[in-house]
Amino acid sequence: MKSSIAIGVMALLVFALLGGSPAEAYLMDTTVPQAGGCPAFDRWNLSLASPLNRRWSTSLPLGPPTLATVAALGSAAQLSEIEQVITDSFGAWSGVTGTTFNATNYPGLIAPLAQVSAASSCSNDAENNVDGLNTICFNQPSMGFSSGVLAFTRVITADAPGVSVGVSATAAFAGQILDSDTLFRPDGQATFATPAALATSPGAYDLESLLAHEIGHWFGFDHSAVWRALMFPFAPPPGQFLGSRPTAQAPDGPLSDDDRTGIRVLYPDPNDAVNVGAITGRVVPANPFALAAIPAPSSGGSVTGIFGAHVVAVDADTGAVIAGTLGGWSCDPSNFVVQFDGSFDIERLPVGHSYMIYAEPLVGLATPGDFSDALNDLCASDSAAPCTTPAVNTNFNPRIRPAVP
Numbered sequence: 001m002k003s004s005i006a007i008g009v010m011a012l013l014v015f016a017l018l019g020g021s022p023a024e025a026y027l028m029d030t031t032v033p034q035a036g037g038c039p040a041f042d043r044w045n046l047s048l049a050s051p052l053n054r055r056w057s058t059s060l061p062l063g064p065p066t067l068a069t070v071a072a073l074g075s076a077a078q079l080s081e082i083e084q085v086i087t088d089s090f091g092a093w094s095g096v097t098g099t100t101f102n103a104t105n106y107p108g109l110i111a112p113l114a115q116v117s118a119a120s121s122c123s124n125d126a127e128n129n130v131d132g133l134n135t136i137c138f139n140q141p142s143m144g145f146s147s148g149v150l151a152f153t154r155v156i157t158a159d160a161p162g163v164s165v166g167v168s169a170t171a172a173f174a175g176q177i178l179d180s181d182t183l184f185r186p187d188g189q190a191t192f193a194t195p196a197a198l199a200t201s202p203g204a205y206d207l208e209s210l211l212a213h214e215i216g217h218w219f220g221f222d223h224s225a226v227w228r229a230l231m232f233p234f235a236p237p238p239g240q241f242l243g244s245r246p247t248a249q250a251p252d253g254p255l256s257d258d259d260r261t262g263i264r265v266l267y268p269d270p271n272d273a274v275n276v277g278a279i280t281g282r283v284v285p286a287n288p289f290a291l292a293a294i295p296a297p298s299s300g301g302s303v304t305g306i307f308g309a310h311v312v313a314v315d316a317d318t319g320a321v322i323a324g325t326l327g328g329w330s331c332d333p334s335n336f337v338v339q340f341d342g343s344f345d346i347e348r349l350p351v352g353h354s355y356m357i358y359a360e361p362l363v364g365l366a367t368p369g370d371f372s373d374a375l376n377d378l379c380a381s382d383s384a385a386p387c388t389t390p391a392v393n394t395n396f397n398p399r400i401r402p403a404v405p
């Protein structure tokens with residue numbers, strides 16, 4: 001059968017603090033089913049015993065200028081030092097409570113990885129080539145790195161059941177992830193240090209922060225506009241790292257609440273349902289005629305709400321950002337038509353708390369271009385129900401409806 005896949009590429013950029021809005025959200029990537037249907041979250045097939053097999057390239061040179069470690073170049077200890085960073089990066093995501101994609105259910109998520117040479121792994125992931133193997137590469141010179149890009153992850157998903165790539169599992173549903181590969185900049189223009197080597201490696205980026213971010217893409221996430229989120233599209237400055245270092249008690253230390261909420265939504269634990277709730281709504285312009293100039297997204301359709309607003313749930317007592325999302329669309333599973341009606345849906349919020357919800361235009365440090373996959377993959381020209389995704393609306397003034405006394 002024809003191999004029909006969707007390719008998402010997300011790059012982690014160097015940090016550039018230019019000012020902007022203080023908090024902007026977890027966001028899933030989606031795939032439109034080829035046969036028509038609502039956009040499906042990209043995710044692994046947890047009905048498989050081992051949904052996500054991983055490997056990493058030990059291609060030499062593993063040392064400077066690309067990688068900084070405490071252990072001696074080429075030693076077994078050096079491989080262990082790098083391997084530990086990889087294990088902890090997966091462990092950050094699989095260590096979140098309230099999900100099923102965890103290390104208890106799937107020990108392979110934090111088991112030692114296969115170590116493979118460049119010749120047998122990363123070269124298979126060169127441009128226009130996917131092998132169905134999930135690989136972390138430190139030496140893949142053929143892939144182009146734009147200026148400022150430290151690392152990027154390419155995620156391949158199926159848009160129909162029965163699809164596979166290379167040696168991947170055969171997809172059981174549209175949106176199933178078939179291959180994820182992370183490539184670090186290999187040309188010496190950036191150095192990545194393990195936690196042990198970070199303090200003594202001037203100018204080096206924290207490998208753990210960057211890799212845990214890229215693994216977030218493996219799990220199915222786009223970027224988040226929350227500054228503190230691990231999935232924020234910009235890396236911390238050299239010498240700094242995000243959150244807390246993982247510990248046995250808190251393996252998810254590097255994550256923010258926004259990241260944790262996201263993984264709970266993507267791989268929810270049904271036993272946790274009594275502890276969480278959802279806040280939904282629509283972001284609409286005060287003057288609906290403001291939308292009249294936006295082209296109709298599909299035959300008979302119209303844009304009836306703000307598309308791409310950043311909607312954030314804040315704990316009213318602590319002021320902590322718990323989760324956010326980019327609102328703007330809904331899809332009725334009975335007719336499979338995507339409506340650009342300004343809808344948002346923030347799920348898996350802990351119950352027993354009060355939340356403030358605010359909406360803001362996506363005009364901060366993170367801009368619509370940092371979310372291109374999530375914002376562009378809601379329509380597919382070759383699907384049974386084609387449509388055109390409207391441009392993100394960054395030109396509205398948030399107003400809050402006064403509370404009823």
Ligand SMILES: [Zn+2]
Pocket residue numbers: 010011012213214217223233
């Ligand atoms: Zn990224």
